Structures are given as structure tokens and as C-alpha cells.
Amino acid sequence: MLTGILILTALQTVFTPTHNSEGNPDFSIHGFEMLPRDSVDAVFLGSSIFLDGISPMKIYRDTGVKTYNLATSGQPVSLSCSILERVLRTQSPKVVFLDVGTLFGKDSVTTWRYFLDNISLDSNKIDMARKYQSLFSEQGRDAIEALVPMIAYHSRWNSLTKENFDLDRGNGTYFTMGFYLIGNAASATATIYDIDQIVSEIYENRDPERIPHPSEQNIAYLDKMQTICSENGAELILVKLPSIVFPQDAYGRTCWSRYTYEQIRELATSRGLTYIDLNYDVDTGVDFKTDSLDGGVHLNICGAEKVSAFLGSYLEENYTLDRSTNQTWDKNLELYDSLRQTALLQATLNFRAYLARLAENMEGRTIVIAAKEEYISGLDKEDFDLLKALGLTIIQNGGFADSYLAVIQDGIVQFEKTSKQRISYDDSPGGIQINAVSSGWYSTSLASIKINGTEYAMNSNGLNIVVWDNNAGLPMDSAAINTRNPGSSVGQSGKIFSFLRNYEKYLMQQDKRGGIAA
């Protein structure tokens, strides 16, 4: 019997999806479950806008206040309410931040499952499963299926991946404290005031029924959360992070505008709740040209740092919270900084700023630069000076449409060459096998950077750059800048998201090995 239960438990772990591919790191919830009692003073509950937009470690670095981000993709307010109840079993937060965007959302099985699948079995989980059943019974969902994930997930037998067989996935801490760092950047093409004009046209003149309203059920959950908070000595604060969503987009239902803002303002006033809207009330300095990962919907690492700086100072100014340093949090901060630096490098779109970031941290990295077609016309003295800071001096000697190839390891230039001919580099400095090729226009335009047998170069015109972490044995970034034209911005490879996730996993493994526990 015991053997059977053990086998079933192991199978459940294997079959339960990690959800990581959907942007929901399961280790975020596991990490929270592992926190010592009463170790955080504030929690963030909400959707992916919070998940990608608030960095507890940034708040800790700035203020010493310890917080945890418990937002999940598409988190409905019903789930936020249940999470709050769970939080209060082990923590005594003084402040609970709720993403008000969720008040306009709907319940979804997937988001509930994500949370339920990743928490340990206890009476609270059973309560949550019953609530799940009451919410989704019409869809044939029940509490037993929520408590025994195998019932729902056994049909994944033909789509299991290697990742699913990591039975140890529930034991790690999450050094970002729930924040999901993303280095991708895509600028928004409008401001919140442009959105106001667009929705005004749609709502007032074309389709007044499209004006979103918080559902009665969601308001009831908000009231319940307020009651729970007041009973537990916490303050519920409603927050809306900067977000630009066109109503006609795929994410249109999450479009934030004056219409939604005013409804929430009224709702908050009538209930005596604090409401901070970072779109209309506070300017945190978020620049949607550089600080969003997807054209305005979500913030990337740059935007998240600005918002978190504001929230940190808000907590510091308005509450008396424990700001003492903590050894565990300091260790987590080291790991966080490693990941943050990588994410910031990825998110830097300005070429000169990018070179400056590269120069900041050369130790433990291998940088390979390969030119394609033509790289020199758009570079000027300031660029060459920044490249010199990397140790690259030959680059400025190249002629029009020359090939150019450079390899830098631990700050030392291993190879640098320009030529009218195709340039190849095949060597293994520091045990890292590098096979790189640069061909300018004269030699049939190609940029290839293979590290340990895998191609990482974007093969775009201009300079192609691959940054490799020597210790982790993982790629950090792959970018390309069309330096034929002056002032070109950095183009991001589509692979950088997975680079960051792999590096995150590596750091977590290091955390486990190093015995760092929250």
C-alpha cells in the first residue's frame, strides 16, 4: 500500500506540468511555501502584469523590506483571495498589494490549477479544492481531481519531457522572491492618453456595452479580502502598474483606460481603500520605448526596477517595517544580481549602453563578435572608444564590407581580425569550443558563432554578438546591431528568453548546492 502511494506520488510529480512554458514558474510558489514563518511584510497578488513587473529583491536592496511576489498569469481575484488566506497561515504581512486589473478578469481553470498543483496538501488546499469545484463544477471539475492531479494530467503520457522527470522540483527556493525577470524589449506605440482617446471613440460612439465593469463576484471577493486583511492587521492596497493595451488587441480585455481607472477609484473611495495607479496618479519613470517586453502590456526588467523602486519607497515612507539585513536574503540578492545583470544586458537596446554593460562585467564571460556584410560605416569615434574598453582595437582598421571576428574571454582578447576574406575561428579557449565565421560583403555575407556545437549568432547584417557564461556553460545573450547605419539599436535574438530561463535554473541549482535556504 505504502509502495503504491509512493509510486503514485512520484507519478503525480512527473505528470503534473511545470507550467514554466506558460510563463508561470512553479518554483515561485514552491519558494513561497519554503519561506520561514513571518518572514515577509508585504505580498503582491495579481496577474502577469504584477508577476513580470514587481521585484521584491529590488525592494529589499533599496529599503531592506522583505516582500514576496505571489502573482501568477491571469490570476483571478477569487484565486488571489484564496492565496491570501493561505499566506496568512504562515506569514503576517502588514501590506497586501492587489492588482486591480484582476477585478475585470474571469475565473479560469488553468490559473487555479497552476496554483493548486504547486502547493502541498493541507486543510487550506482542501478548502481551495472545494472552492475550485464550486467555481468550475459546470465544466466537469471537482475537488478530488484538484487534489489528485493525476486524474487531470495522466493523459500527458505521450508528451512528457525530460524536465517532467525532475522529481526534486518542489524543494528549491526562488531567489527572485516570485518576480519573473524578462529581458525582452518591445516598445509601445502609444501612451495611456492615446488609449483613452481610442477607447473613448469605441465606448462612447460605437459600442458602449464594451465598457468593462468589475463583476459582482469579483467585488465580493475584493470585500472579502479587505475583511480578511483588516482581521489580520494588514492593509489592502489596490495598485495598477503601467500598462498600455489597445482595446482591439488580443489582450484587449485587459485594456486599462480612464474608464476602468475611474471605476476603481470610486470603488476604492467607497471602501476606504488606498488605490495607487501608476498610469494616471504617479509617474515612476517607466519609458514604454524601452521598459516593456511586449509593446506595453507587461514590463520588462527595466520597467520592473522602476516600479519596484517606487513601491519600495512607498513602503518605506508609509509603514514601519522590519528593514534589517538578512543573511539569506543577502545571498539570494547575489544570485538575483547575476540574473538581473544578464536580463539588463538583454534588455539594453542602445548600442553604446550595450557596449558599456558588456565592459562592466567581463570576468567569467566569453564574448564573440562576428560581422556580416558590412559593419563599419555607422561606427564613430565614441563607438570605437567603447569597443576599446572591451579590448578591441583592430575593429577600427576594417574597411568597407570587410569581415570582422573577435573573441574575448575573461576580459582578454583571444582573437581579433579584419579582412576582405572570410575569417574563421576554431579553437577551445578555456575548454569552450568556439567555431565562428565572419564574411563581409566581399566574401558572401555570413556570421556564424557556434559554441560547443550550437549556433547562437543571429546572422544579421552588421555586428553579431554572443555572450557566454563560462562558469554556467550557458549563453547569456545573442544580439545583432546593424552598424552600417549610425545610431542603430540592438536587435534581440528570439532565443534570449530561454537563455534567461536556463540561466535562472542554473542559479537555482547553485543555490541548492550551496545550501542557501530562505
Add this chain to the structure above:
Amino acid sequence: MSFTSIPFYLFAALTLLLYYVLPRRFQWIVLLVMSLVFYASWGLELIPFVLVASLAAWFCARKMETIYAFTDVKIKTAKEAGENPPARTWKDMAKKQCRRWLWLAFAVLIMALIFVKLQRQMATLPVLSWIPWFFSKVYHHFGKLLIKLPGSQLFLKDTIFSDHGRMAETVSILVPLGISYYTFSLISYVTDVYWKKDKAEQNYFRLLAFTLYFPKILQGPISRHRELAPQIFEGHTFDYQKLCFGLQRMLWGYFKKLVIADRLAIFVGIVNNNVENETGAHLLVGAVFATLQLYCDFSGCMDIACGFSECLGLTLEENFNRPFFSRSIGEFWSRWHITLGAFFKDYVYMPIVVPHLLKHSKLVKKKYGERASRAVLAIPPLLAVWMLTGIWHGMDWAHVVWGMYFFCIITISTVFKPEFEQVNKRLKIKEESAGWKVFQTVRTATLFIFGGMATRYGTLEKGYIVIKKIFTSFHVEGFFDGSLYTLELSRPGFLLAILALFLLYAVGRLQEQGISLRERIADNNLLFRWIVYYGLLFSIIIFGIYGPGYDAKQFIYMQF
């Protein structure tokens, strides 16, 4: 509460616990109460049907037994008084009196069955539409007084339009669970009492415990009271080996149902609902899969029912005996749905043959010879049995055609048996050679699969289209171009189904050789045994078709 639902697993565990914890004399009461709970879980509204049917059977059987007993006492008393009573006459009179009660029981039981089976057709006939309309109204009002249990869903299984009176109204179709199975069981009970082969139950609740015994109520087997009732009432002590064997059999049943039948159902559902647009190759695979699905579904349920009964120390009649190893259609039907065949044989075929045909066959034998006499003995009862079997499966022409199809095959093979043997002799076919056996087995399965085409697609016309496409628009490339895997059942799912069917074949093959796998496994060491048990259990958990997003199909034969 389906056999494949989690509440049933808990319910079964609770039943076992109560059954063995309480004193033996209360065991049948546990079974009665749990059977009532099980039946009510499908809808409290369904219970009156079974209560009335069993009450009628109980009352009539008691009356018959009282009449017989009274006659026996009367004869005995007369004999003791030194008289020479006309015992034969009195017994005939008693039988005549009993026959009235027998017909009364038949009338109640068969009328209820016919009503349930024909209410759809009745509702569309202006003359008869008041009958389902009336019952529907009664049930609607009656139903409001009852507390509905969760899962009560069969009461209003379907609604149809009736032209009763001046107003067109919606009439509810009532489908009492397992009505065919318990009706046939009760018919066999009252008939056996009439024939004095069985004793009447004095306590109504004991007959109800037999009638409602929940492992068999969903899909049979059609149990005989004289076989099952004594086991229910005798009381059983806990037997670890029986429990293990029972659980193993239940596991095997779940494997057949959840891993094979419901997986094949995915493919079958898509292909059978798109007959016009599918190729002959896909339709042929669909027909083969549909037949195997039916077998695994039905026999899987029987394994669960028999397995659970074994856990209780009871032995249910077997309904299947590896029919796909049969070498003729006659043999096939003696191995498929055995208790239905046995019921028709004992309560239709024999009563027709013995008193009526035997006399005529002797005359025919004198006049036309042995073969003609055998034909007279065989054909009319076979016609009656197959007509009834067809109608039992469905009240429409497709099922009548289906019944006649098997009637024709069995009749031809029986009447022309000498000619077939002659042909085989001339062709020098060795009837016991392996090749000939394989040919016969494949031929039998093919005939069964093609027979099913009359009813499988809803209408005879569609069945005809399928057969026509198989012969005229086959498209053999459909087996190899990957299109087979685009019909909802993915390539891994398809391969898994084939593997599971191979396992089913291998187990059947060993059982055909007289090897008891359960005993072989029990003879092995602990580690091996548990590897086998867990292997089967976890293969059901992983590869079974169940859970949200995919509801395990209701057992196919439950609708009868």
C-alpha cells in the same frame, strides 16, 4: 455512480468494509441497502419501477408456491386418510391456477419493459401517445416530492415531441436503470417457481436484495435466483485470496474498459459519425475497433461485477468466454452474452421445442426423414430467439435485420452441416489443422463485425454505405499515409491501443489453453506479484481514458 467514478471506488470500499465487519446474518441487508443507495444514485425517480416489478414477482411467486403447497398437503392428507385422491388432476389444476399468477407476473414485468422500450414510438402515435404522456406527468409531479441525489440524471434521459390531445407537449422518456436485466431475472425467477425448480422468497426484501444486487444491475449478467440468491443469503467469512483474486479481476476489467474500450471509442466516434466522408479503409478499421470496443466495454464491466462479487465471496454467472476464439457463429453466441443466450434458450427455445415441436418433429421425421425433423426442431425456435434477441437490442428494423442475419447464418450452418462437411472432405481440409482453425476464427470474427454494421451507424442505409465503401472505395493508402492518426486518436494512442489489444489476445490465448493466470501469478514470489499488480494498476491510471476534459464513456450495454 458509474463503475469508473471515484465515488464508486469509495462506495465499493465502504460496502466491503460493512459487509465483513457486520455479523454474517446482516450481510444481505448490507447488500440490499448499498444496492438501493447505488440505484438511487442514478435517480431516486427510477426506484418505483424496480420496486413494483419485484413486488409483482414476489407476490405471484408466493401465490404459486402457496397453491403448490396447499395441493401437496391436500394430496398428502387424503392419502393419510386412506383415500385415493386424484393427485394428477389436482396437480394439473394447481398448475393451471399457478399459470394465472405466472401470466399476471409476466404481464406486469413485460408490460413495463415494453412500455420503457416502446415509449418513444408510442409518443409519436396519436392513439398511444397518452400512455407516455400520462406516465411523464405522473413522474413529473411525483419527482417533485423526492429529493434529487447528485448524479441523478437518467430520469429525463431524452425528451420528444408528442401530439397528445390538442396541445403538443414534451414527453419525458423514462429509462429505469438495468430494466432488461432485472426483468429477465425476475421472469426466470417466477418461471422457475412455476416449474418448481426454485423456491419462492417469503420475505420481499430478500427478493429485492437479489433483484437490486448492484454489481449486476448495470449490465447484467442476467442472474438466476436459484443460483445467486442462496449465495447472497448464506453469509461469507473474509477470504484474503478471494479478495485478491476479485480485485485482480476488477483491475483487468478497468484495463479493458478505460485503456482499450474508451481509447478505441475516440476513433470509432469520429469515423462512425462521418460515414459519408471516410474512406473504406478507415471505415473498416472503425468497424473492427467498434466491435472490439463493444467487447472490451461489455466484458470489462462484467469483470468488474464478477470481481467485486468475488471479493464478497459470491460467484456471478459468466457472460463472456473469449468469444473471438470461436470457430463458428453458433459457438460465438454461446460465448458472447452467455446469460442472455441461456435465458432465451431456457425460457423461450426449450418451452417452444419441448411441448410443441417435439411432437411435430416426430411426424416430420416419419414422413420426410431425420434432416427435415432436425430442421423443424431448429428453425422455429431459432427464429423466435433471434427475433427476440434483435428486438431486445433495439426496437427498430435495423436490429430485426441484425437478428435475422445471425438467424440465417446459424440456420444455414445447422441445416447444411452435412454438405459443408462434404465440401471440406473433397477439398481435403484437415479440420483440426492450425491453419483451418485460424481461418474459421477470422471468418467468425469477420461475420460478427459485418453483422454489426446493420445497427452500428444508426440506420440501415448508413450500414449499407459502409459496406459499399469497403468494397468499392477502399483506398488502401489510408493505412500508411498517416491519415489514420488524424482521427482524434494520435499515433502513440493508436499504438498503445494495438499493444493493449495484443495483451488482451495473449491473456485470452493462455486462458484458452486452460492456464489460470491468476493462480500462476499467485504462485510467484511477492516481488513479482506486486510488480504485476502495480504494473496493471498504474497502466490503468496512466493510460486510462478518464478525468476532466474526457469523460469515461458510460458502459454501452447499460442502456438496455
